[in-house]
Amino acid sequence: MVPTNYYLILSAILFGLGIVAFVFKRNIITLFMAIELMLNAVNLAFVAFSQSLGKPDGEVFVLFVIVVAAAEAAVGLGIVILTARNRHSLNVERVDLLKL
Amino acid sequence: MTAPLIIFFVLAALAIFGAVSLILQRHPIYSALSLIVVMVALAGLYLLMGAEFVAAVQIIVYGGAIMVLFVFVIMLLNAGLEERTNFSGLATYAGIPLALAVSGFIAAAIARSGGYLPAPAPSGALTSTKTLSMLLFTEFVYPFELTSFLILVAILGAIVLAQREN
Amino acid sequence: MPIHEHLRPILEYLWIIPLLPLLGSAVNGLLGAKWPNKTVNAVALGSTGLSFACALEAVREFMAGGQAPFRKEFFDWIIAGNFRAGFDLQLDQLTVVMVLVVTGVGFLIHIYATGYMAHEGGYYRFFSYLNLFMFFMLILVLAANFVLLFVGWEGVGLCSYLLIGFYFLKKSAADAGKKAFIVNRIGDFGFMLGMFLLFRAFGSLDFQTVFAKAATWQPDTVGQFGTLTIACLLLFMGATGKSAQLPLYVWLPDAMEGPTPVSALIHAATMVTAGVYVVARSHVLFTHSPSAMYVVAIVGCATAIFAATIGLVQSDIKKVLAYSTVSQLGYMFLACGVGAFGAGIFHLMTHSFFKALLFLAAGSVIHAMGGEQDMWHMGGLASKIKVTFWCMLFGTIAITGFIPFAGFFSKDAILFAAYQSENSGKAFYAVGLLAAILTSFYMFRLVWLTFGGEKRYDEHHVHVHESPGSMTVPLMILALLSLVGGWFAAPALWGGPNYFAEFLSPVFGNAELVGGEAAHSLELTLSIVAVLAAGIGLIVAWRMYSSKVVRGTSTGLHKILYNKYYVDELYQATIVGPLVWLSRNVFWKVVDVGMIDGSVNGIAHGTEAVGDTVRHAQSGNVRSYAVWVIIGAIVILAIIFWPLWRPAFFVATSGGVR
Numbered sequence: 053m054v055p056t057n058y059y060l061i062l063s064a065i066l067f068g069l070g071i072v073a074f075v076f077k078r079n080i081i082t083l084f085m086a087i088e089l090m091l092n093a094v095n096l097a098f099v100a101f102s103q104s105l106g107k108p109d110g111e112v113f114v115l116f117v118i119v120v121a122a123a124e125a126a127v128g129l130g131i132v133i134l135t136a137r138n139r140h141s142l143n144v145e146r147v148d149l150l151k152l
Numbered sequence: 153m154t155a156p157l158i159i160f161f162v163l164a165a166l167a168i169f170g171a172v173s174l175i176l177q178r179h180p181i182y183s184a185l186s187l188i189v190v191m192v193a194l195a196g197l198y199l200l201m202g203a204e205f206v207a208a209v210q211i212i213v214y215g216g217a218i219m220v221l222f223v224f225v226i227m228l229l230n231a232g233l234e235e236r237t238n239f240s241g242l243a244t245y246a247g248i249p250l251a252l253a254v255s256g257f258i259a260a261a262i263a264r265s266g267g268y269l270p271a272p273a274p275s276g277a278l279t280s281t282k283t284l285s286m287l288l289f290t291e292f293v294y295p296f297e298l299t300s301f302l303i304l305v306a307i308l309g310a311i312v313l314a315q316r317e318n
Numbered sequence: 319m320p321i322h323e324h325l326r327p328i329l330e331y332l333w334i335i336p337l338l339p340l341l342g343s344a345v346n347g348l349l350g351a352k353w354p355n356k357t358v359n360a361v362a363l364g365s366t367g368l369s370f371a372c373a374l375e376a377v378r379e380f381m382a383g384g385q386a387p388f389r390k391e392f393f394d395w396i397i398a399g400n401f402r403a404g405f406d407l408q409l410d411q412l413t414v415v416m417v418l419v420v421t422g423v424g425f426l427i428h429i430y431a432t433g434y435m436a437h438e439g440g441y442y443r444f445f446s447y448l449n450l451f452m453f454f455m456l457i458l459v460l461a462a463n464f465v466l467l468f469v470g471w472e473g474v475g476l477c478s479y480l481l482i483g484f485y486f487l488k489k490s491a492a493d494a495g496k497k498a499f500i501v502n503r504i505g506d507f508g509f510m511l512g513m514f515l516l517f518r519a520f521g522s523l524d525f526q527t528v529f530a531k532a533a534t535w536q537p538d539t540v541g542q543f544g545t546l547t548i549a550c551l552l553l554f555m556g557a558t559g560k561s562a563q564l565p566l567y568v569w570l571p572d573a574m575e576g577p578t579p580v581s582a583l584i585h586a587a588t589m590v591t592a593g594v595y596v597v598a599r600s601h602v603l604f605t606h607s608p609s610a611m612y613v614v615a616i617v618g619c620a621t622a623i624f625a626a627t628i629g630l631v632q633s634d635i636k637k638v639l640a641y642s643t644v645s646q647l648g649y650m651f652l653a654c655g656v657g658a659f660g661a662g663i664f665h666l667m668t669h670s671f672f673k674a675l676l677f678l679a680a681g682s683v684i685h686a687m688g689g690e691q692d693m694w695h696m697g698g699l700a701s702k703i704k705v706t707f708w709c710m711l712f713g714t715i716a717i718t719g720f721i722p723f724a725g726f727f728s729k730d731a732i733l734f735a736a737y738q739s740e741n742s743g744k745a746f747y748a749v750g751l752l753a754a755i756l757t758s759f760y761m762f763r764l765v766w767l768t769f770g771g772e773k774r775y776d777e778h779h780v781h782v783h784e785s786p787g788s789m790t791v792p793l794m795i796l797a798l799l800s801l802v803g804g805w806f807a808a809p810a811l812w813g814g815p816n817y818f819a820e821f822l823s824p825v826f827g828n829a830e831l832v833g834g835e836a837a838h839s840l841e842l843t844l845s846i847v848a849v850l851a852a853g854i855g856l857i858v859a860w861r862m863y864s865s866k867v868v869r870g871t872s873t874g875l876h877k878i879l880y881n882k883y884y885v886d887e888l889y890q891a892t893i894v895g896p897l898v899w900l901s902r903n904v905f906w907k908v909v910d911v912g913m914i915d916g917s918v919n920g921i922a923h924g925t926e927a928v929g930d931t932v933r934h935a936q937s938g939n940v941r942s943y944a945v946w947v948i949i950g951a952i953v954i955l956a957i958i959f960w961p962l963w964r965p966a967f968f969v970a971t972s973g974g975v976r
Contacts, residue, residue, distance in 0.1 A: 054160045054200070060262045062164050062197075066190070068255030069171040075247035075944050079180050079234045081226055083940075085187050088218065089171060092194055095210075103201045108283050111206050112292050115284075118213050119299045123306035125218050129225045130313030136229050142180075143235045144940045151938025243941035250948045257955045 059100035066093035078143050080132050084125065091121050159200055167193035180231045184222045191215045205281045328376040329388055332407040335376065335417065336456035338369040343449035350442030359432045362445035366428045366452060370421040377414050385411065385824065389462050389526065396465065403523055406462035412825045415663060416459040416595055419670050423587045424452050426792040430678050431579035433788030434685060438577070444484060448583070451477035455588050459595060464513050464523040467596070471509070471560065474589045475502045481584060482576040494572035501569040505559015512552030516603075519545045529602040537606040540741075550603050550610035553596060554617075561593030561647050563621045568886055570644055574636040578681030581636060586643050586677050587670035594650045594666050598659045601826055605657065612741055615655025619736075619749050622648030624883075626756035630763075631872075631879045634691050635680050638764050642717065643673055645753060649732050652746060658735030660822045664807065665728035671803045672716035672725060675796035679710040682785040682793065683768060690780065693764065694869050698773035702782045707769050709793040714765050716800040718758040718852040721845075727804030729754065730845045731819075737844060747844075751851050758855025766863035 070090035074083055095114045102110025136142050170189035177183045191214050198207035238244060288296055328334065342365025350358050380388060387410040396403040409417075428448065435444055454477060458470025476499070483495025513523060520528045538544040557563070562570040562585075573585050584590070597604060597614065604611050622645045629641035646669050653662035684691055686703050700707045716723040719730065733754075736746040784790070806818035872880050881887075935946070 053154075054156050057262055058160060058164075059197070059201070061259050062167065064255045064258040064262065066167060066171055067258065068251045069168070069175065071251040071254060071948060072248060073171070073175045075243050075251065075941055075948070076175065077183075077234070078237060078941075079183075079231060081180050081222065081229075081231060082174075082183050082234070085174060085180075085183055085222060088187060088214075089174065089190060092191060092214070095206075096194055096197065099198055099201055099203050099206060103203065108287055109291075111203050111284055112287050114203075114206050115209060115288070116292075116295055116299055118209060119303065122213060122218055123302050125221060126306050127309045127313065129221060130310045132225065133229065134313055141235075142229060142231050143237055145237045145239045147940070148239070148938030151936060240937065240939040240942040240945075243939070243945050246945050246949075247941075250945060250952065253952050254948060254955070257952065257959060261959050 056100050056104040060097055063093045063097040063100065066090075066096070078145055080135065080142050080144050080147075081129075083144060084128055084132070088121060088125070091117060156200060160197070163193045163196045163200070166190075167197070178234050180226050180234070181223065184219060184226060187222075188215055188219050191219065205284055327379075328372050329379050329383075329409065330390070332376065332388075332390060332409065332460065333392055333405075335369050335372050335421070336453050336460065338365045338372065339449040339452035339456065341365055343446045343453060346442050346449065347446035350446065353442060355432070355436060355441055358442045358445055362449055363425075363428055363432065365449060366421070366425045369452065369456070370425045373417045373421040376409060377418065380409055380414060387411075387824075391462075400521065401517070401523075403463055403465035405466060406524065407460040408462035408525070409460070410825055411822050412595075412598060412663065413459055415667055415822070416591075417456065419591075419667055420452070420455050420459060420588050423670050423674050423796075424455075424583060426795055427579050427583045427587070427674060427678065430582075430681070430789050430792040431577075433786045434579055434681055435577060436786075440484070444481075444577070447477055447480045447484070448579070451481065451584060451589070455592070458592055462525055464516065464525070464528075468506075468509065468513065471556070471592060471596075472506065474584070474592065475499060475506070475560070478502070478573070478584050478589055481580040482573045484576055484580065488575070490572075491575040494569070494575040498569040498573050501566050502559045505556045505566050507555075508552045508559070509556025512549045512556065515545060515549040515552065519549070525599065529600075532602050532606060535606060538609065540608045540612070542609070544607070546603055547607040547609050550600070550607045551613060553600060553603075554610065554614055557593030557596055557651075558617065559593075561590045561651070562644050563593070563617050563648060563651060564624060565885075567621065567625070567644050568889060571637055571640045571882070574634070574640050578636070578677060578684060581640070582674045582677035582681070585640065586673035590643065590647055591650075591666050591670065594647065594654065594662055597651065597654045598663055598826075601654070601659045604654070608741075611655050611657065613655075615652050615736075615739070615741075615746060618648045618651025618653075618655055619746050620648070621645065622652065622753040623749050623756070624648075626753045626760070628879055628882050629760045630756060631876055633694050633880075635683065635693050635696075635764060635768060636677070636691060638693075638760060639673070639676055639680060642676075642757065642761065645757060646673065646717070648753075649729065649750065652736055652750060653732040656735050656739035656743065656746065658732065659826045660819045661728065661731035661735050663822060664804075664818050665732055668716070668724035668728040668800070668803050671796055672713045672723075672800040675709060675713040675793065675800055676717065678789070678793055678796065679706050679713060682706040682789055683710070685785050685789070686782050687775070688780050690775065693767040695775045696768045696773075697771045697775070698769070699782060700769040703784045705784060705790045705793065709790075709797045710765060710769070712797040712800050714761045718761055718855065719754060719848055720852055721849060722801070722805070722808070724800050724802070724804035726845070726849070727807040730841075730848055731807065733848055734841050734844050737840075751847065754848060755851045755855045758852040759859050760855075762856050762859035763863050766859060770864050 067090055070086050070093060073086035073089065077083060077086065095117055098110040098114050098117070100110075102108060102114075132142075135147060139146055167190050170186045170193060173186035174183045174190070177186060191210060195207045195210040195215070198204075198210060342361050345361050346358055350361065380386075387408065389406060389408040391404045391406045394402060394404045428445075431444070431448065435441060438444065451474060454470045454473030456470075458467055458474060461467040461470060479495045479499040482498050483492045485491045486495075516528055517523055520531045522528060532546065535546065538547045559566040570585055570590070574581055576584075604614070625641045625644035625648065629638050629645065632638045632641065646665070650662045650665050650669070653659070653665060683696070683699065683703065683706055686699070686706065687696060690696065712723070716725040719725040733747055733750050736750055737743055739746060806821075807816045809817065870876075878884070935942075
């Protein structure tokens with residue numbers, strides 16, 4: 053059997069890569085994908101714990117995470133469309149109207 | 153080296169490869185496709201752990217719906233190659249070290265306390281779909297209803313946001 | 319019990335005596351701004367007159383009750399632990415004298431003021447302050463504990479400030495008011511310290527308790543600075559401030575800036591006597607402390623002669639009287655210092671009569687001369703303002719101590735007691751006698767310069783006229799009192815009882831001097847010497863000033879005396895000047911502007927600077943926001959994981975983790 057630790061470390065690595073992606077990419081849609089990557093990493097950790105502890109609660113929570121991610125992606129992409137129409141650019145660094 | 157371990161390493165490598173590709177690609181559509189690769193790899197890992205329902209949901213919902221949505225939006229907006237702007241010095245220089253720090257923290261924490269996780273149970277013993285759905289409708293019925301409400305709100309929001317201005 | 323023992327309406331409601339002037343003051347002050355003079359008069363005179371009537375009734379009840387000391391606690395004012403200071407009023411023989419003097423002379427002066435101030439602006443304000451003063455003075459003399467007395471003490475100081483600076487638009491008047499209040503304050507500091515010391519020693523500030531306990535203490539020896547001595551010296555420090563003795567007398571001459579009725583009431587008859595009253599009231603404490611008594615006597619004696627020398631050469635009629643007041647107060651303290659408290663109070667009473675008379679007469683002269691106060695611009699007024707002249711003359715004869723006027727008996731009693739005192743009594747007597755000669759000289763000088771000789775004013779500019787009845791009637795009443803006021807003690811001349819001393823003896827103990835016939839003939843001899851001394855002064859003044867007189871230039875000794883020994887300038891240079899410098903350059907510029915304003919403004923500037931720096935974090939750039947979020951996440955992770963990795967720091971708390 054694969055030790056649980058391996059899954060957890062993989063989850064940590066994927067989470068870190070998600071953070072790197074979020075910080076370095078400039079396209080708004082790509083930012084959203086980085087968020088999805090991070091959520092997936094967390095899901096992996098949940099399932100790993102669920103398996104190691106023998107309780108199905110972790111998997112149930114994964115379902116909820118997936119549902120929420122779906123909802124968030126839907127609404128978020130709607131906002132992305134509007135922003136892209138208004139600013140005529142998909143570069144997140146062009147959307148800085150809130151700067152002091 | 154047992155078979156599950158080998159499969160694990162293969163799928164893990166695939167996932168990491170997909171994630172790195174997501175970062176390095178310059179066109180968003182390729183990033184989306186890389187993300188699909190990651191998700192499929194993860195679905196495989198779920199199967200390996202014996203969570204078949206979750207694996208199925210992962211592929212259907214995440215891969216088949218959410219990522220398709222992403223692809224559609226990329227096509228709709230005619231997203232091109234990414235611009236090379238760099239307005240934030242902080243992000244450029246502090247980004248990688250900080251990300252490494254976070255992962256390092258978590259990984260170190262896992263490694264140090266690793267001895268206290270019990271050994272995994274034999275696969276498939278507990279987590280059948282039936283068990284999951286029993287849980288969902290008894291113990292977790294309240295979050296379940298709430299998430300359905302959440303989806304409703306999301307639908308309404310998406311409709312309102314995407315309307316053309318009259 | 320006889321029926322009159324039950325009916326003691328005024329004594330049971332003793333507070334009515336001070337309350338009436340307070341009501342008068344409040345009504346006049348709050349409502350009187352638009353009233354005609356008549357209404358203001360009615361309120362002011364009515365309240366003071368009623369107060370006087372109540373005082374008379376209280377005295378009658380007191381006498382009818384066998385002169386038993388009366389004390390009543392009306393309500394608890396301060397209760398702190400075991401300490402109680404209540405609104406307690408008392409009436410004993412000493413209080414009787416003081417209350418009658420305050421209300422009686424006060425009432426007469428109120429009447430006078432209605433005439434004197436008739437054409438002044440702020441009429442209602444004047445009477446409001448005057449009534450307020452009466453209220454505080456009555457509280458002072460009726461109080462049965464030091465705290466309430468101090469309330470009255472401070473209150474009269476306040477009213478003195480308000481009344482001296484009545485013409486507040488005139489800078490010299492406003493300055494004089496400030497000076498009076500500030501110098502008084504210095505004395506009050508000593509008074510308060512004395513009170514604190516008494517409280518520490520006796521646990522209470524009620525007269526009853528303190529004096530009863532003090533009586534059981536061993537008297538301090540001469541030169542020993544025990545508790546009683548120090549407390550007495552501190553109380554006396556307050557008395558020097560209020561009663562204008564050396565070195566805190568400097569405010570009294572400047573206080574002549576106030577209207578003349580104020581000078582008469584406050585700075586002659588009542589407020590300045592408060593110091594003497596306190597010393598007399600605390601005689602139990604003072605008799606237990608020979609050192610303090612000696613100090614009192616020395617200060618009193620020194621002040622008497624010092625002020626008399628200054629008064630010799632002054633040209634302002636009110637200034638002469640002011641220095642005369644300081645000098646006479648010195649006599650009173652001399653009396654208390656040698657143990658003759660009764661004589662001191664006797665002189666207080668007679669002095670209030672004739673000094674008020676002198677001031678009011680001077681005011682009448684000033685009124686007649688249309689505001690002129692410089693004696694060198696007067697002269698030859700005797701035939702023109704006869705009533706004023708005769709009243710002034712009565713007052714002068716009284717103060718110089720010619721028999722049978724009041725001053726003779728009281729001053730004689732003081733000098734006799736001084737002569738008999740053990741510690742350098744003869745020296746006190748000699749100095750006192752010298753001061754009496756000087757007093758006689760400058761008083762008759764005043765009379766002759768003002769009323770005698772030839773006129774030194776321009777008749778076209780000054781229309782000399784006699785004062786109205788409202789002013790002359792009180793003058794005549796006071797003149798009568800100056801004549802008969804001392805006759806209480808007259809029988810002692812021919813071996814009879816001294817009624818005044820006997821009246822006060824329950825308070826002061828038997829102050830009668832033993833020695834029988836020898837003492838009596840000594841007293842007669844000294845009386846004759848005193849009259850002769852007064853006569854010397856009279857003759858010298860007559861020779862110098864009665865006929866045509868020319869004002870010379872002021873040189874040498876004359877100049878020093880005329881400039882009051884330059885004491886004010888000395889104080890200004892050594893105390894006031896440096897303090898003002900310190901206040902301006904250190905406390906204002908450094909502490910207030912630099913430190914306090916600086917720190918408050920500095921906080922504002924600092925906040926602004928910090929904000930200016932931190933605002934750059936709000937760049938609008940999502941990526942940098944993301945970095946900040948990650949930094950925050952790292953911090954939280956570190957906090958969570960730290961105990962895991964350094965368990966040694968968390969020995970007690972890591973039990974749950976491991």
